[in-house]
Amino acid sequence: MLTLTCPYCGVSGEETEFHAGGEAHLKRFISGSTDAEFDEYMFLRENPKGVHFERWRHVYGCGKWFHAARDTNTLEVFGTYSAQVSEPPKEIKDKISAKRPGWSWRNFK
Amino acid sequence: MSKAVSALAGAKASGLVAIEERGLQGMITLRGDFASAAFKKAVKAVLGVDVPGQRAVAVQGEKAVAWMSPDELLVMVPHGEADAIVDALSEALKAEHHLAVNVSDARAVFRLSGMDALVREVIAKVAPVDMAGFGPGQIRRTRISQVAGAFWQPEAGVLDLVCFRSVAQYVFDLLKVSAMDGSEVGHLG
Numbered sequence: 279m280l281t282l283t284c285p286y287c288g289v290s291g292e293e294t295e296f297h298a299g300g301e302a303h304l305k306r307f308i309s310g311s312t313d314a315e316f317d318e319y320m321f322l323r324e325n326p327k328g329v330h331f332e333r334w335r336h337v338y339g340c341g342k343w344f345h346a347a348r349d350t351n352t353l354e355v356f357g358t359y360s361a362q363v364s365e366p367p368k369e370i371k372d373k374i375s376a377k378r379p380g381w382s383w384r385n386f387k
Numbered sequence: 388m389s390k391a392v393s394a395l396a397g398a399k400a401s402g403l404v405a406i407e408e409r410g411l412q413g414m415i416t417l418r419g420d421f422a423s424a425a426f427k428k429a430v431k432a433v434l435g436v437d438v439p440g441q442r443a444v445a446v447q448g449e450k451a452v453a454w455m456s457p458d459e460l461l462v463m464v465p466h467g468e469a470d471a472i473v474d475a476l477s478e479a480l481k482a483e484h485h486l487a488v489n490v491s492d493a494r495a496v497f498r499l500s501g502m503d504a505l506v507r508e509v510i511a512k513v514a515p516v517d518m519a520g521f522g523p524g525q526i527r528r529t530r531i532s533q534v535a536g537a538f539w540q541p542e543a544g545v546l547d548l549v550c551f552r553s554v555a556q557y558v559f560d561l562l563k564v565s566a567m568d569g570s571e572v573g574h575l576g
Contacts, residue, residue, distance in 0.1 A: 286456065286457050287441065287442060287456060287457070287528075288441055288442065289442070289527070289529075291515060291516075291529070292515045294515055294530060295515055295529055295530050338528065338529050338530040338535050339456075339528045339529060340455065340456030340457065340459075340528060341456055342456060342457070
């Protein structure tokens with residue numbers, strides 16, 4: 279089971295208090311995009327064994343959305359951060375690099 | 388106008404701790420920008436307390452203000468005064484982007500009282516919260532078994548819990564089972 283810390287209310291809660299919201303940092307391609315771009319945005323998702331970035335919502339608590347970086351293999355949570363960013367902040371990346379040298383996820387590393 | 392009644396009309400039960408539905412309680416949802424000076428001033432002027440810090444509850448006589456999220460407060464007032472206080476808040480916050488709504492009749496409130504360790508234990512059985520680190524002055528919004536709820540301790544040995552009115556019977560029955568005689572765990576000293 280995951281233990282996540284909500285960056286908005288500071289609660290360290292277990293997984294059942296939150297709700298997973300799918301892959302993080304997706305860029306939307308809708309009208310005006312090519313079929314290939316739309317296809318990738320709509321249907322193609324990462325499925326890594328290891329470092330992964332997700333959106334979560336503190337659904338039974340403050341109700342806010344946030345981002346979480348975790349390892350899908352060990353369930354280790356590297357950190358959680360604000361929802362209002364389009365890529366992981368540096369301190370989260372550094373934390374992951376310290377524990378999983380050479381990691382990469384989509385175009386982040 | 389029809390007469391207001393609470394969800395379970397003051398139902399009571401006892402076991403490890405006493406459980407009581409508290410009857411009518413005025414509650415107001417107040418949302419706005421906590422960083423704004425005008426918001427802070429309005430809360431202080433109308434409710435007599437400062438905007439509480441993260442997950443804190445501020446009590447002032449019959450009124451209490453609880454931190455629900457970074458932009459939401461739960462204001463507790465006597466039931467009959469709720470509408471007047473909503474009006475006062477709306478007036479004081481006229482120039483601010485905000486929301487003040489009387490939600491009194493959408494909620495149910497329960498009070499658990501008894502030995503402090505047992506009060507916290509009854510909650511620890513039904514909510515994923517470390518009750519060893521919980522005490523007066525804090526509020527925690529969380530999951531009460533299968534439904535959303537929030538609780539705080541006005542003082543040691545007393546715990547107030549709010550949930551939606553539609554699940555009041557469920558929560559009452561759940562607390563009753565959690566507080567059944569002979570079911571103490573004794574983990575919380």
